[in-house]
Amino acid sequence: MRSVYAARRRxxxxxxxxxxxxxxxxxxxxxxxxxxxxxxxxxxxAYTEEQAIRGQALYYAQCLSCHGEDMxxxxxxxxxxxxxxxxxxEGESLWALVQRIDMMPPTQPGxxxxxxxxxxxxxxxxxxxxxxxxxxLSTEQRVLAEMTFHAPPLPGQ
Amino acid sequence: xxxxxxxxxxxxxxxxxxxxxxxxxxxxxSAAAPEWPTYGGNLASHRYSPLDQINAENFKDxxxxxxxxxxxxxxxxxxxxxxxxxxxxxxxxxxxxxxxxAIALDPATGELIWMHREDEGARxxxxxxxxxxxxxxxxxxxxxxxxxxVYVTPGYRMLALDADTGLPIESFGDDGxxxxxxxxxxxxxxxxxxxxxxxTPLIVNDVIVVGAAHRPAGSMDSTWNVRGxxxxxxxxxxxxxxTFHTIPLRGEFGYDTWEDGSAERNGNTGVWAQMSADPELGxxxxxxxxxxxxxxxxxxxxxxxxxxxxxxxxxxxxxxRWHYQTVHHGLWDYDLPCAPILFDMQKDGETVKALAxxxxxxxxxxxxxxxxxPIWPIEERPVPQSESPYEKTSPTQPFxxxxxxxxxxxxxxxxxxxxxxxxxxxxxxxxxxxxLGPLFTPPAVDTxxxxxxxxxxxxxxxxxxxxxxxxxxxTNRLYIHSHTAVFTLRNIPADLExxxxxxxxAPRSSAAGGAGGPxxxxxxxxxxxxxxxxxxxxxxxxxxxxxxxxxxxxxxxxxKPPYDRITxxxxxxxxxxxxxxxxxxxxxIRNHPALAxxxxxxxxxxxxxxxxxxxxxxxxxxxxxxxHTNEAGETVALLRAYDKATGEDVEGRIEMPARQTGSPMxxxxxxxxxxxxxxxxxxxxxxxxxxxxxxx
Numbered sequence: 001m002r003s004v005y006a007a008r009r010r011x012x013x014x015x016x017x018x019x020x021x022x023x024x025x026x027x028x029x030x031x032x033x034x035x036x037x038x039x040x041x042x043x044x045x046a047y048t049e050e051q052a053i054r055g056q057a058l059y060y061a062q063c064l065s066c067h068g069e070d071m072x073x074x075x076x077x078x079x080x081x082x083x084x085x086x087x088x089x090e091g092e093s094l095w096a097l098v099q100r101i102d103m104m105p106p107t108q109p110g111x112x113x114x115x116x117x118x119x120x121x122x123x124x125x126x127x128x129x130x131x132x133x134x135x136x137l138s139t140e141q142r143v144l145a146e147m148t149f150h151a152p153p154l155p156g157q
Numbered sequence: 158x159x160x161x162x163x164x165x166x167x168x169x170x171x172x173x174x175x176x177x178x179x180x181x182x183x184x185x186x187s188a189a190a191p192e193w194p195t196y197g198g199n200l201a202s203h204r205y206s207p208l209d210q211i212n213a214e215n216f217k218d219x220x221x222x223x224x225x226x227x228x229x230x231x232x233x234x235x236x237x238x239x240x241x242x243x244x245x246x247x248x249x250x251x252x253x254x255x256x257x258x259a260i261a262l263d264p265a266t267g268e269l270i271w272m273h274r275e276d277e278g279a280r281x282x283x284x285x286x287x288x289x290x291x292x293x294x295x296x297x298x299x300x301x302x303x304x305x306x307v308y309v310t311p312g313y314r315m316l317a318l319d320a321d322t323g324l325p326i327e328s329f330g331d332d333g334x335x336x337x338x339x340x341x342x343x344x345x346x347x348x349x350x351x352x353x354x355x356x357t358p359l360i361v362n363d364v365i366v367v368g369a370a371h372r373p374a375g376s377m378d379s380t381w382n383v384r385g386x387x388x389x390x391x392x393x394x395x396x397x398x399x400t401f402h403t404i405p406l407r408g409e410f411g412y413d414t415w416e417d418g419s420a421e422r423n424g425n426t427g428v429w430a431q432m433s434a435d436p437e438l439g440x441x442x443x444x445x446x447x448x449x450x451x452x453x454x455x456x457x458x459x460x461x462x463x464x465x466x467x468x469x470x471x472x473x474x475x476x477x478r479w480h481y482q483t484v485h486h487g488l489w490d491y492d493l494p495c496a497p498i499l500f501d502m503q504k505d506g507e508t509v510k511a512l513a514x515x516x517x518x519x520x521x522x523x524x525x526x527x528x529x530x531p532i533w534p535i536e537e538r539p540v541p542q543s544e545s546p547y548e549k550t551s552p553t554q555p556f557x558x559x560x561x562x563x564x565x566x567x568x569x570x571x572x573x574x575x576x577x578x579x580x581x582x583x584x585x586x587x588x589x590x591x592x593l594g595p596l597f598t599p600p601a602v603d604t605x606x607x608x609x610x611x612x613x614x615x616x617x618x619x620x621x622x623x624x625x626x627x628x629x630x631x632t633n634r635l636y637i638h639s640h641t642a643v644f645t646l647r648n649i650p651a652d653l654e655x656x657x658x659x660x661x662x663a664p665r666s667s668a669a670g671g672a673g674g675p676x677x678x679x680x681x682x683x684x685x686x687x688x689x690x691x692x693x694x695x696x697x698x699x700x701x702x703x704x705x706x707x708x709x710x711x712x713x714x715x716x717k718p719p720y721d722r723i724t725x726x727x728x729x730x731x732x733x734x735x736x737x738x739x740x741x742x743x744x745x746i747r748n749h750p751a752l753a754x755x756x757x758x759x760x761x762x763x764x765x766x767x768x769x770x771x772x773x774x775x776x777x778x779x780x781x782x783x784x785h786t787n788e789a790g791e792t793v794a795l796l797r798a799y800d801k802a803t804g805e806d807v808e809g810r811i812e813m814p815a816r817q818t819g820s821p822m823x824x825x826x827x828x829x830x831x832x833x834x835x836x837x838x839x840x841x842x843x844x845x846x847x848x849x850x851x852x853x
Contacts, residue, residue, distance in 0.1 A: 126700060
């Protein structure tokens with residue numbers, strides 16, 4: 001499954017959104033005495049940079065050859081970022097996404113550890129334009145089940 | 158009623174299990190009712206039924222008659238349930254679940270009659286084509302006493318089951334099983350070799366014809382892949398009768414179309430699509446895919462027969478009668494995706510045995526099916542050439558001059574989204590980073606200063622794809638669904654280097670799709686991440702900036718609508734009769750503030766939408782390929798019907814709980830007409846489901 005891909009990077013000839021990372025904030029939930037911690041929102045930073053980088057390495061090793069460097073999908077492999085992806089997953093729980101990732105790669109389903117599946121999800125969130133936060137994305141089912149996927153706000157919203 | 162029978166056998170590869178809950182003494186009814194005995198409705202792949210109990214007046218009254226979730230038939234839910242059941246022998250037959258169980262259902266209720274599963278262990282896990290597959294094939298002896306269901310497992314084994322009980326036919330192959338990784342005219346690994354099939358076999362004149370499919374070839378590690386030879390088997394014994402070498406052996410016709418002896422070092426070139434057959438002519442029509450790899454032909458200079466060709470083969474001997482190549486030396490993954498539609502054309506006062514082969518590139522190749530001669534002229538026209546010195550682009554490609562293509566071909570500034578002036582301006586800015594061009598523009602070499610790639614329209618997945626079209630033999634009209642999406646095609650800079658033709662040399666297929674990608678507003682990564690010189694290497698680049706997608710304002714396609722459509726042709730004249738936008742606009746386009754005030758309710762569904770259509774006496778029926786939110790806030794996809802003469806919408810809003818992923822079929826059972834189709838749910842409810850609709 002390993003694919004040797006040229007590692008490339010470039011600043012893209014697209015307008016960078018003014019909101020950008022200035023708008024990124026950390027988790028807005030607070031933990032006070034006796035209060036239950038609310039599940040963090042993917043729109044406000046629900047994973048760490050470290051997680052996303054680890055997820056990227058896993059993605060390059062296990063996912064990229066079919067889903068593409070830009071997560072646009074290829075042949076039978078669906079896109080993992082962008083509007084077609086978010087059209088399917090908008091409002092669905094992150095636990096459902098982790099379960100879906102756990103079915104991958106198709107020839108070795110169920111072989112990713114929970115940590116790895118969550119790291120890949122973190123990289124997917126990053127690629128979908130969702131902000132980095134201060135706390136790592138949980139690997140616990142009950143926490144992930146309470147978190148929902150949302151695409152980043154559209155320009156003008 | 159007999160008691161439940163359970164057969165457990167310790168097969169070499171794992172356990173096989175058949176469960177029979179009901180043993181019937183005779184088929185239920187329907188001596189006169191039309192059956193649906195093959196995947197395509199008949200061997201001509203018409204997807205047509207003369208039934209008319211469900212019609213334009215009552216379509217709006219359709220209700221769900223029964224539903225069957227497939228999760229319990231495999232270790233995980235289906236992710237793209239694409240089967241079309243058969244209705245024959247008074248039962249409904251199909252495959253279902255991630256383990257591709259064969260099942261028989263009560264057509265009135267969906268109740269399980271029998272089930273056969275194969276646990277293929279490591280061989281199944283390594284399957285080149287996973288999942289439930291597209292269904293099964295049926296055969297009956299002339300006296301009707303011997304009735305069989307034939308299908309191919311994920312591990313590429315062919316089974317023949319008793320159609321009444323689901324128990325393996327012991328006289329077929331090795332206790333009901335033929336190992337398709339053997340007797341293949343090539344040595345391949347018995348467990349993890351890259352070959353399988355999710356299409357149904359085709360049975361004609363007592364011969365089972367079996368194709369071959371591989372893992373998607375954009376991701377091949379080497380061009381030395383398994384060859385996708387096609388084979389014929391005796392339906393009674395499972396004996397191999399013939400093998401057609403889709404990559405010719407030395408000395409065989411077509412070998413010299415592989416320059417530099419490259420036939421010796423290439424694979425794929427299988428038939429992953431459905432096939433059609435003419436029992437009277439004794440011909441089976443093979444829509445052949447491309448050689449390895451999808452977007453790079455360095456290792457296969459020349460036209461490469463029978464890549465991307467339609468081949469007519471004698472079903473008794475496997476000998477080639479004729480062939481027609483639809484793409485020479487393909488670089489676009491425009492391989493033949495579906496069964497050709499066979500029909501008798503009324504032309505100039507004569508009846509011509511013809512066929513129409515839909516393509517991903519949105520052509521209909523209309524040929525005489527006896528001779529392979531074009532019905533209307535097909536011209537070889539010059540096409541753009543690759544800038545890589547190692548890619549020997551074909552100087553010309555075949556262009557059917559008639560009928561007109563059923564979807565847009567090539568991309569120019571005229572194709573850019575112009576729903577608003579602002580969107581048009583953004584689109585113009587975005588395409589400055591890409592190469593535009595006509596159909597068959599080769600991949601651009603993606604260099605730091607150069608374009609990000611070639612924009613390709615139709616996308617690699619079409620145009621048309623595996624569902625193919627439908628045909629009404631009473632009026633000789635053909636219907637086909639297609640979708641209009643952009644794909645980014647690129648070579649990497651290494652493609653400017655010489656190619657290593659040894660087994661270790663990767664084919665460097667490096668295209669990237671255009672149906673995804675992040676919103677262009679995403680900013681650069683945080684400081685300290687992913688800095689460093691751009692260059693080649695196997696390591697991930699670190700979090701820099703994601704690649705741009707081909708969307709405007711986050712979610713609006715770069716190109717102008719419509720995004721999916723159905724086209725109708727008169728096949729006596731080739732004239733296009735009508736085109737109709739099919740799908741409801743997805744939420745994230747429909748509700749976009751940049752489109753406020755515009756009528757964008759039905760621009761079509763965007764993305765990888767594969768929709769099969771069904772024709773009945775008066776209707777054309779197809780579900781939507783993506784979901785949207787209705788007024789009640791529910792996630793739905795519509796089952797739509799059209800007046801097949803005019804394309805007008807038929808009254809009625811039939812909301813399905815998930816998107817259509819398998820082509821619909823219909824049957825009459827005990828006086829009631831049913832429409833059955835496979836859908837796939839996403840998210841927390843993920844999984845496949847068969848849904849049957851009928852009148853109250």
